[in-house]
Amino acid sequence: MPTIGIVTGSSNSLKDNYDIVIIGAGPAGLTAGIYAARARINSVIIEKNPIPGGQIINTENIENYPGFDQPIGGFELMQSFKSQAENFGVSIFNTEVVKLSKENNLFTIEMETSAGNITAKAVIISSGASPKLMGAENEKEFIGKGISFCATCDGVLYKDKVVSVIGGGDSALEEALFLTRFAKKVYLIHRRDKLRAAKILQERAFSNEKIEPIWSHVPVRVIGKDIINALELKSRVSGEKKILEVNGIFVYVGLKPNTQFIPENMLELDERGFIVTDCEMRTNVAGLFAAGDVRAKFLRQVSTAVGDGATAQHAAERFLEI
Secondary structure (H helix, E strand, O other), X not given: OOOOEEEOXXXXXXXXXXXXXXEOOXXXXXXXXXXXXHOOOOEEEEEOOOOOOHHHHHOOOEOOOOOOOOOEOHHHHHHHHXXXXXXXXXXXEEOOEEEEEEEOOEEEEEEOOOOOXXXXXXXXXXXXXXXXXXXXEOHHHHEOOOEEOOXXXXXXXXXXOEEEEEOOOHHHHHHHHHXXXXXXXXXXXXXXXXXXXXXXXXXXXXXXXOEEEEOOEEEEEEEEOOOEEEEEEEEOOOOOEEEEEOOEEEEOOXXXXXXXXXXXXXXXXXXXXXXXXXXXXXXXXXXXXXXXXXXXXXXXXXXXXXXXXXXXXXXXXXXXXX
C-alpha cells in the first residue's frame, strides 16, 4: 500500500473527480479517510492547515481517549492518526476549500486558485470548529499580541507573569491548570457563578493556589498599546467595572463551526450555525454528510469525532451503491 501523506503543489496533484471528498483532516476526517481507503474507494481529504489533526493538536494531555493508560498529547495522538491513514494510502491535499456546490447529482469543490476545482459523488464535511472571541472592545488588535487561544502553544511566554483565562468549560480549566506551570497567577474569569467543566477539573483548579476565580464578570475592554497591560471587567450582577492587571489573556468561550465555504441556505443548521444531521451523519442534501465538531451534537470529543467519521464514511459508501 503506498504512503502518500500531505500532497502539495498544483491541481495536477489531484484527480479531476472522486467518489468521496472529505473536507478537513481532524479526528473525524482522518477516520473517514482510513475507512474509505480500506474500502478501496476513490477518495481524498482536503485540509487547509499544514499540519493535520484539527484543534486537538493544541491540547497537551488527553486523558479520556480509550486505549491509553497514561495521558497522551493531542499532537502525538493525531500524528498516530495521520501515520495510520498514510499506511492505508490516504491522500491528504493541503489547500483551503472556498466553496461547495451541487449540480446534477455531482458536487463541485472549489479550492484556492492555485489548486483549482474537483468534483465528487459524495462529500463528508469534517471541517471542525474555531474558537469564538470574548466580545471585548479592541480585542482583535491584540490577537497574537497577548490574546491567545492555546495555552500549550504560548504558555511558556508568560513565565512569572499574570494571565487570565476566559471561560468555564473543560478547555478553560485544562488550560488554566497548564498555565500554572509558568505564570505566577492565573485569573479564571467566568460570566456565571458556577462552572460547567467536569468535576474532576474543577477540583484540580480550586485546589491550585495559583488559580483565582472571578465569578459573574465579563471582559469589556483590553487595555494596552503594543502589549496587554490590563483587562477591564464588568460585573453581571452590579454592573460595576474594574481593572485587572494582566500580561496575557487566554480565551475559551465556545466554538463556531467552520462552514464559511457552504452557500447560505444550502444546509439545515441549528441556532448556532452547526450542521444538522441524522444518526447516519446525513444532511438534508443527498450525498452530503457531516462529521465531528462541525455538526450539531451533544458532545465534542475526539472519541465522538471518530465515531462520526466512521459512520459518515459508511453512510457515504452506501449512498454510492444506490
